[in-house]
Amino acid sequence: MRRAIIPLPKPPFPNPTMSASLMWFRKGLRIHDNPALQHASTGSSFVYPVFVIDPHYMKPDPDAFSPGSKLAGLNRIRFMLESLVDLDSSLKKLGSKLLVLNGEPGEVLIRCLKEWDVKSLCFEYDTDPYYQALDARVKDYASSAGIEVFSPVSHTLFNPGAIIQKNGGKPPLTYQSFLKLAGEPSWASSPLSTSMSSLPPVGDVGNFACEISEVPTIKELGFGEVELDEWTPFRGGESEALKRLRESISDKKWVANFEKPKGDPSAFVKPATTVLSPYLKFGCLSSRYFYQCLQEVYKDVQKHTSPPVSLAGQLLWRDFFYTVAFGTPNFDRMKENKICKQIPWNDDDELLAAWREARTGYPWIDAIMVQLRKWGWMHHLARHCVACFLTRGDLFVHWEKGRDVFERLLIDSDWAINNGNWMWLSCSSFFYQYNRIYSPISFGKKYDPNGNYIRHFLPVLKDMPKEYIYEPWTAPKSVQTKAKCIIGRDYPKPVVSHDSASKECKRKLGEAYALSQKLNGRVTEEDLANLRQKLEQDKAQEPKNKRQKR
DNA sequence: CCGCCGTTGACCAC
DNA sequence: GTGGTCAACGGCGG
Numbered sequence: 001m002r003r004a005i006i007p008l009p010k011p012p013f014p015n016p017t018m019s020a021s022l023m024w025f026r027k028g029l030r031i032h033d034n035p036a037l038q039h040a041s042t043g044s045s046f047v048y049p050v051f052v053i054d055p056h057y058m059k060p061d062p063d064a065f066s067p068g069s070k071l072a073g074l075n076r077i078r079f080m081l082e083s084l085v086d087l088d089s090s091l092k093k094l095g096s097k098l099l100v101l102n103g104e105p106g107e108v109l110i111r112c113l114k115e116w117d118v119k120s121l122c123f124e125y126d127t128d129p130y131y132q133a134l135d136a137r138v139k140d141y142a143s144s145a146g147i148e149v150f151s152p153v154s155h156t157l158f159n160p161g162a163i164i165q166k167n168g169g170k171p172p173l174t175y176q177s178f179l180k181l182a183g184e185p186s187w188a189s190s191p192l193s194t195s196m197s198s199l200p201p202v203g204d205v206g207n208f209a210c211e212i213s214e215v216p217t218i219k220e221l222g223f224g225e226v227e228l229d230e231w232t233p234f235r236g237g238e239s240e241a242l243k244r245l246r247e248s249i250s251d252k253k254w255v256a257n258f259e260k261p262k263g264d265p266s267a268f269v270k271p272a273t274t275v276l277s278p279y280l281k282f283g284c285l286s287s288r289y290f291y292q293c294l295q296e297v298y299k300d301v302q303k304h305t306s307p308p309v310s311l312a313g314q315l316l317w318r319d320f321f322y323t324v325a326f327g328t329p330n331f332d333r334m335k336e337n338k339i340c341k342q343i344p345w346n347d348d349d350e351l352l353a354a355w356r357e358a359r360t361g362y363p364w365i366d367a368i369m370v371q372l373r374k375w376g377w378m379h380h381l382a383r384h385c386v387a388c389f390l391t392r393g394d395l396f397v398h399w400e401k402g403r404d405v406f407e408r409l410l411i412d413s414d415w416a417i418n419n420g421n422w423m424w425l426s427c428s429s430f431f432y433q434y435n436r437i438y439s440p441i442s443f444g445k446k447y448d449p450n451g452n453y454i455r456h457f458l459p460v461l462k463d464m465p466k467e468y469i470y471e472p473w474t475a476p477k478s479v480q481t482k483a484k485c486i487i488g489r490d491y492p493k494p495v496v497s498h499d500s501a502s503k504e505c506k507r508k509l510g511e512a513y514a515l516s517q518k519l520n521g522r523v524t525e526e527d528l529a530n531l532r533q534k535l536e537q538d539k540a541q542e543p544k545n546k547r548q549k550r
Numbered sequence: 551c552c553g554c555c556g557t558t559g560a561c562c563a564c
Numbered sequence: 565g566t567g568g569t570c571a572a573c574g575g576c577g578g
Contacts, residue, residue: 174575175557261558308557317557341574381558388559432573436559443559513573 018045020116020203024109024123024138025051025098026131027155028283029083030238031090032194035152040122041196046203048116049091049098051084052105053216056130060222065356066373066409067226073409074218074228075376076278079236083282084215086237096199099212106137113147115206120148124283127160127326128415156319157185157287160326171327173339173430175308178320185291192289230374232411234278241279245290248274255297256304258311265381266448268371268456272379274311277412280318291315318417325416332419333400335525339429342523343512344532345391345398352397354495355390356405358458361487361494364444364470365389367457374457376411384425385438391426392509393437394501399426427509434509437502441470460491508535 021040028034040047058077061070068074088098101108113121121142126135135151142149153159163181164171172178205212218224234240249255263272279285294312298304307313330337334345354360358369368382378386383406389395390402399422406422407413423429444453451469455462461469463483468475473487473494480486487493515531516523 174555176555177576259557263558265558310557313557384558427573431556432575433556433559433571434573435571436573438559442561509573517574 019119020044020046020048021120021122021200022048022050022109022112022116022118024121025049025087026105026123026126027281028124029080029087030241030284030286031087031094031196032238032242033154033192033286033289034124035154035193036122036124036150037196037199038193039150039152040120041199044120044200047096047200048112048118048203048205049096049199050109050112051087051098051100052108053100053102053221054105055103058221064408065405067223067228068408071408073373073376074223074226075232075409076411076413077221077223078218079232079234079278079376079411080282081215081218081221082236082240083238083284086239086284088215090238091199094196094199096202098215099202099205099208100215101208101211102213106134109138110141112208113142113145115208116203118147120150122150124155125151125153126155127322129332130415154286154288155283156322157291157315158182158319158323160319160323163323164327169327171324172320173324175317175320178323179307179316182316182319185288187288188292188295192286192292194286194289228374232374232376234275234375234377234411236278236282236284236411238279238284241276241285244274244276244279245285245293248276249293249297252297252301255294255311256301259305259309260314260380261309263379263381264447265368265379265385266444266453267379268453271377275377277414278377281412281414287315287318318414321416321420325420332403332415334398334428340423341428341432341512341516342528343392343426343428344508344528344535346396348395348397351395351495352390352401354492355386355395355397355402359492359495360389360395360440361473361492362389362440362470362498363451363454363458363461363472363491365440367454370457372406372409376409381443383421385440385443387422387425388438389440391422392434392505394440394496394498394505396501396505396508399423399428402426432513434506434513437505440498445470458491460485504539507538511535 021044023037023040028036031037057069057071059069061068064070066073068077084098084100091097112118126132139149163178166181172181265272276285276290280287280290291312304310307316324339325331328337328339334340334342355369358366358373360366365386368378368386371378371382387402390397391399403418403422407418410418420430424431427434450466454469461472464472464475464485465479465483468479472480472485472491475483475487485491511531511534515527519527
């Protein structure tokens with residue numbers, strides 16, 4: 001890690017009335033619509049804009065299944081670093097700069113507050129459990145030291161806590177009830193502060209001078225030896241976010257007619273959605289600003305789509321998941337999670353690895369998993385296909401395992417939304433129609449009969465005739481030879497047969513649901529173990545039954 | 551208790 | 565492309 005000593009302007013005159021604020025950046029990596037930054041810069045003579053490189057997210061982990069840290073793949077780490085570089089450059093234009101520090105953020109922050117005679121600590125409120133715990137510690141110290149804490153809700157459209165309170169202490173569990181509770185956002189018609197002309201200078205950093213660095217590079221963080229064979233095409237940062245936003249909303253007709261479920265998951269040259277999610281995740285783009293821009297477009301057109309399918313509806317989905325996640329203890333696991341169905345998922349590491357490493361033998365599934373690894377982004381429906389396949393559709397692997405893979409590799413992975421969607425897709429919560437299974441063969445074919453998406457992300461199949469590209473194991477040997485792709489050698493045979501595997505999954509889900517209903521939702525670990533045993537026994541008897549039938 | 555609803559299933563007929 | 569059927573879930577409001 002580079003430990004550059006950066007010359008910083010000294011305060012011109014020591015003045016006891018001059019006060020300093022500390023702006024702590026975590027998410028919210030932006031200048032526009034940033035109430036915490038706004039607050040820090042008004043009424044303070046100095047502002048210390050701090051970002052702490054947190055080993056919890058950023059420390060290289062050589063044992064992980066892909067290059068990166070324990071929790072984040074390199075694509076997302078790089079996206080974040082790009083966002084920080086952009087933020088630093090914007091701060092510099094305003095007469096400030098980003099102070100990058102390293103270490104456990106709570107400890108680093110408290111040391112900063114002690115060292116810098118800060119009167120006001122400003123940071124965006126964060127509902128994720130990790131930040132709830134961290135922020136509680138920092139706030140405790142600040143109040144004991146008489147430091148004002150300003151921590152506004154600015155990551156989401158609504159305040160999740162307020163919505164939960166409005167609902168009598170429980171989060172709404174359906175989108176419609178969420179909409180009803182939320183109503184129009186109170187700020188919707190008041191203009192947001194989207195520009196800043198200048199910022200107070202950075203104060204004297206004192207003994208921290210030797211610890212403050214520029215935004216590090218991937219290499220400086222200790223990831224230097226690894227090479228990704230393809231990086232994500234999406235660049236991080238607020239500038240890129242605003243550029244992308246402008247492009248997305250410039251086509252008013254497209255915005256007005258946007259219907260999420262009708263998008264084409266196989267479109268990759270020009271994706272069928274905005275791809276603003278990674279920018280929202282890091283707060284490079286304000287969800288409120290995005291929302292207001294959409295309202296402007298809606299005003300200008302005769303008719304437009306509505307939630308849940310509209311573009312504004314997508315922002316509301318985000319708020320929905322943030323709210324449920326905030327109000328649900330153990331939201332990120334099955335056990336002790338009140339809204340999560342208890343299902344006897346298997347623990348098959350072989351199947352998990354095949355899925356993760358894009359060798360299930362189903363080209364549609366594997367191509368999506370390659371896109372995930374290389375781009376860190378796939379269309380929402382593509383995510384549905386692979387999530388369904390891993391869990392309730394085919395492999396019956398625990399949704400938490402898939403969640404971990406997405407959390408690591410997606411550049412837009414977001415704690416609340418990722419966990420919420422995995423529960424959704426695995427029929428563990430929110431959605432329960434387990435008979436509706438995405439076919440790993442026909443779903444993609446609807447959109448892309450020629451298999452261009454597969455050919456791009458799985459070049460080994462690029463010469464497979466379109467008749468076989470979704471089911472290459474059915475291609476005659478001569479065709480395989482001509483396509484220079486022998487199934488079982490150059491590309492794997494299917495790990496399971498979709499027909500029998502999906503039937504088996506439906507049966508297991510049915511049994512698990514029945515047990516849950518019988519026990520009023522209070523399924524213990526022992527109950528689950530018994531169910532697992534029962535399912536195994538039934539499976540063992542099944543061939544006998546078949547023989548009897550014949 | 552009943553009936554309706556739910557962002558995005560597959561398959562088939564028209 | 566649309567619309568029906570298949571088989572049929574839980575949440576929720578009445």
